[in-house]
Amino acid sequence: MNQYIQPSASTASSRIYDTLRKDLVNGRFAAGEKLAINALKEQYQVGLSPLREALNKLAAYGLLLQENQRGFRVPTLSHRELDDIAQTRLSLESMAFEQAIAHGDAAWEAELLAAEHRLKCADMTLDKDDEWERLHTQFHRTLVAPCGSVWLLRFIEQLHDQFDRYRRLGPKMPVIRQELDQQHHELVELALKRDVKAARKLLDEHIRKSYDVALQRFTQHGEGAPNQC
Amino acid sequence: MNQYIQPSASTASSRIYDTLRKDLVNGRFAAGEKLAINALKEQYQVGLSPLREALNKLAAYGLLLQENQRGFRVPTLSHRELDDIAQTRLSLESMAFEQAIAHGDAAWEAELLAAEHRLKCADMTLDKDDEWERLHTQFHRTLVAPCGSVWLLRFIEQLHDQFDRYRRLGPKMPVIRQELDQQHHELVELALKRDVKAARKLLDEHIRKSYDVALQRFTQHGEGAPNQC
DNA sequence: GCCAGATAAATAATCGATTTTTTTAATATA
DNA sequence: TATATTAAAAAAATCGATTATTTATCTGGC
Missing domain, CATH: 1.20.120.530 (GntR ligand-binding domain-like)
Structure with a gap:
């Protein structure tokens, strides 16, 4: 009945991606900072799976650095x-x-x-x-x-x-x-x-x-x- | 003891990412094809979590299209x-x-x-x-x-x-x-x-x-x- | 026969717990 | 004191199962 088609009905993963992207661009996290996944989970009230999917996307996008077996960190500024x-x-x-x-x-x-x-x-x-x-x-x-x-x-x-x-x-x-x-x-x-x-x-x-x-x-x-x- | 430092000790996620990236570039999947995640899981013998993380990265990289609630598909060619x-x-x-x-x-x-x-x-x-x-x-x-x-x-x-x-x-x-x-x-x-x-x-x-x-x-x-x- | 709505099956997304690896702390050794 | 070794804690990655959503199928009314 809704005449407006949702472009892509949001998921927990896409929502946390958008939020984190904005926060990263706005400098909410310190440059070089190691992201504590469990803390993020609490802060943003989101499950581990959608959070990790978002972090993976952000790394591919260039707003995070990913190092295997040692998680994600915010790129430094120079x-x-x-x-x-x-x-x-x-x-x-x-x-x-x-x-x-x-x-x-x-x-x-x-x-x-x-x-x-x-x-x-x-x-x-x-x-x-x-x-x-x-x-x-x-x-x-x-x-x-x-x-x-x-x-x-x-x-x-x-x-x-x-x-x-x-x-x-x-x-x-x-x-x-x-x-x-x-x-x-x-x-x-x-x-x-x-x-x-x-x-x-x-x-x-x-x-x-x-x-x-x-x-x-x-x-x-x-x-x-x-x-x- | 090992004098060679591993640049980033591989994870299941990073391995399946590399594999899929290569396969996508090589046209192993048909353009426009919808990816059946469960099938991929079997084919590549990999768990759901690492697989989904890889797919998310590939979407951010531009080798896949992601539509919320309806998974991933291979971009068409034109x-x-x-x-x-x-x-x-x-x-x-x-x-x-x-x-x-x-x-x-x-x-x-x-x-x-x-x-x-x-x-x-x-x-x-x-x-x-x-x-x-x-x-x-x-x-x-x-x-x-x-x-x-x-x-x-x-x-x-x-x-x-x-x-x-x-x-x-x-x-x-x-x-x-x-x-x-x-x-x-x-x-x-x-x-x-x-x-x-x-x-x-x-x-x-x-x-x-x-x-x-x-x-x-x-x-x-x-x-x-x-x-x- | 064809469409709307309901039901069932398939798929995507997410959760909670487990396993693996790294990091930190503690202890022993030179 | 500095370094190496081991043990404990923390964190990352992964698994297996559950929930939510979409897609396919069925059914009755027209």
């Missing part, structure tokens, strides 16, 4: 890896954006404007940070969505998660957020104008600026608390 | 997806090769020559196809190894597996293999000469030629048997 992630993200996202501008139709243009607007609105209400992050991710996803390559999109999503492990380390900075928001707006404008060259250049700048923020947070992070655990 | 895989592979591998040529040292040069030689030798002994495939993968891995990006390497490996699902569909063709082998040799030469532009161009051609082979096999595949199962 300047070098941040550079790698940012550089690779730059290459792939820039490539995808170019294709998206070439292929995106009117529906895409509408989606872009909507995504940008939603993000801007969320920015005003400062209290809902989670929501802003969600919309921010969604905005960047929309930018490259019609690039035509399922695999490119998949990799970009993965890199975003990795990047955000660094970017979300510190406290929120409204000033920088405003600058980035301005760029979001300009990115949409250039995309609508189909100005590939300028759009790529701006996306490049945008990612570099985000990189600066992420690097700063990572650098300061070591001196402060080990993690917000 | 012309469109092959195009995507080949194109993305071209972009990423070309990028990585350029970086590898820029950063690769003398040890890399030696490894390249060794990998090429091993592959050529395996080519003579026609019976050991598995071994050739292993060395071929290894050769391409070596080509891009010193590119400096862990993530790029990871994605390239993933794309290779996806590409090989198509390339390994049909019977082996010694004639084309010889052509590709010739290109392997030239790729090494150009890499040693640090001729970035020519090297990229040749890698481009190489992947395109492989793509032609893969496409041909995919096209013929539908008309023949459903799969070598």
Whole structure:
């Protein structure tokens, strides 16, 4: 009777996967930390089997490291890896954006404007940070969505998660957020104008600026608390 | 006492993962096929828990599709997806090769020559196809190894597996293999000469030629048997 | 004959307990 | 004191059985 088809009726395994993925990206666990499976079982109130299945998936996805017979640990953070992630993200996202501008139709243009607007609105209400992050991710996803390559999109999503492990380390900075928001707006404008060259250049700048923020947070992070655990 | 440290002492889960990954890439299962977990359990003589953990990892890796409450299935093959895989592979591998040529040292040069030689030798002994495939993968891995990006390497490996699902569909063709082998040799030469532009161009051609082979096999595949199962 | 709903069989997901391996602690030895 | 050996504890991996969900089959009403 329900006219809405559930895309994939959730299971305990898929739920804990989603939760852990979010928590890992948000730095809920300390970098390098060994995960105590029994503790997780208690904390998240979930059985061992679905938990282990989720951990296995997260390891394959790159948000955990798995070592046979000695469980799972959170990957460490490093300047070098941040550079790698940012550089690779730059290459792939820039490539995808170019294709998206070439292929995106009117529906895409509408989606872009909507995504940008939603993000801007969320920015005003400062209290809902989670929501802003969600919309921010969604905005960047929309930018490259019609690039035509399922695999490119998949990799970009993965890199975003990795990047955000660094970017979300510190406290929120409204000033920088405003600058980035301005760029979001300009990115949409250039995309609508189909100005590939300028759009790529701006996306490049945008990612570099985000990189600066992420690097700063990572650098300061070591001196402060080990993690917000 | 043992002077060789085991990199990660195998578990039932990791073993069945490796086996299934290989079998999936080799087309042991029909595209689109629904996996009967109980049957797999018997076939591979493995428990349910390690099996499910492996399937979860393979789904996260992209060699299986997971739908909640209805298990796992082998992704279908399509012309469109092959195009995507080949194109993305071209972009990423070309990028990585350029970086590898820029950063690769003398040890890399030696490894390249060794990998090429091993592959050529395996080519003579026609019976050991598995071994050739292993060395071929290894050769391409070596080509891009010193590119400096862990993530790029990871994605390239993933794309290779996806590409090989198509390339390994049909019977082996010694004639084309010889052509590709010739290109392997030239790729090494150009890499040693640090001729970035020519090297990229040749890698481009190489992947395109492989793509032609893969496409041909995919096209013929539908008309023949459903799969070598 | 064909469809809706109920029932049965098959399959997926999960639980609880057991086995195996690693890590920690304790003890003995040089 | 440092190192090696053994024993105990903890943790990871796996098993066997149970529960929940889907898929296939059957039945009666139209």
